[in-house]
Amino acid sequence: xxxxxxxxxxxxxxxxxxxxxxxxxxxxxxxxxxxxxxxxxxxxxxxxxxxxxxxxxxxxxxxxxxxxxxxxxxxxxxxxxxxxxxxxxxxxxxxxxxxxxxxxxxxxxxxxxxxxxxxxxxxxxxxxxxxxxxxxxxxxxxxxxxxxxxxxxxxxxxxxxxxx
Numbered sequence: 001x002x003x004x005x006x007x008x009x010x011x012x013x014x015x016x017x018x019x020x021x022x023x024x025x026x027x028x029x030x031x032x033x034x035x036x037x038x039x040x041x042x043x044x045x046x047x048x049x050x051x052x053x054x055x056x057x058x059x060x061x062x063x064x065x066x067x068x069x070x071x072x073x074x075x076x077x078x079x080x081x082x083x084x085x086x087x088x089x090x091x092x093x094x095x096x097x098x099x100x101x102x103x104x105x106x107x108x109x110x111x112x113x114x115x116x117x118x119x120x121x122x123x124x125x126x127x128x129x130x131x132x133x134x135x136x137x138x139x140x141x142x143x144x145x146x147x148x149x150x151x152x153x154x155x156x157x158x159x160x161x162x163x164x
Contacts, residue, residue, distance in 0.1 A: 001050055001052060001056070006043070006050055006056070009056040009060075010040070010043070010056075010060065013056070013057055013060055016057070016121060017036060017039075017060055017061070017064060018032060018033075018036055019120065019121070020061050020064055020065075020116070020117075020121060021033075021035045021036045021039070021064050021068060023112075023113075023116045023120070024064060024065050024068035024069070024113075025068050025071070025072070026072075026105060027101060027105065031068075031071065032068075034071070035064065035067050035068045035071055036064070038067050038071070039060075039063050039064050039067050042063065042067065043063070048063045054127070054130050055127070057123075057127075058123070058127050058130050058131055061117070061121070061123075061131045062130065062131045062132075062133070065113070065131060065132070100150070100153075100154060100157075103150060103153045103154060103157060104116070104150065106153060107146055107149055107150060107153075108149075110132070110134075110142045111142045111143075111145055111146035111149060112146065113128075113132055113142075114128050114132065114139050114142045114143045114146060115143065115146040115147070115150065117131060117132075118143060125139050125140055125143060128143075
């Protein structure tokens with residue numbers, strides 16, 4: 001793909017790319033802007049090259065994901081997967097948030113990512129596997145578990161709100 005074509009594709013995907021960056025950055029808009037800037041610099045400097053083995057959107061999402069992970073690791077913001085989600089879920093219930101954004105954040109990282117890619121960004125499981133760098137079977141497992149875990153969290157939140 002020629003540089004001007006790639007530039008046009010990136011411009012078209014900018015809004016979706018920002019939303020994905022925000023989700024990869026634990027819904028921190030400022031960090032997402034920073035990550036997106038770094039991604040665009042990587043592309044301009046030739047550090048991230050589009051080899052046309054996948055769609056431009058899939059490739060861009062993968063670059064965003066890896067850049068966000070680099071930033072989170074460098075800032076020591078990654079939390080252990082052993083976090084007790086029930087205790088965190090109780091805190092979310094107390095805040096009584098209308099949307100389920102905070103509940104999605106409670107899911108383990110891989111489950112959260114695949115759910116966001118499929119539901120919010122309209123990617124197939126196969127494309128999500130490409131973005132995440134995982135085998136399709138692994139992504140299917142994370143997807144199924146994510147739906148079950150999110151349903152449980154929503155039911156707990158609703159039960160808590162009805163009781164309160």
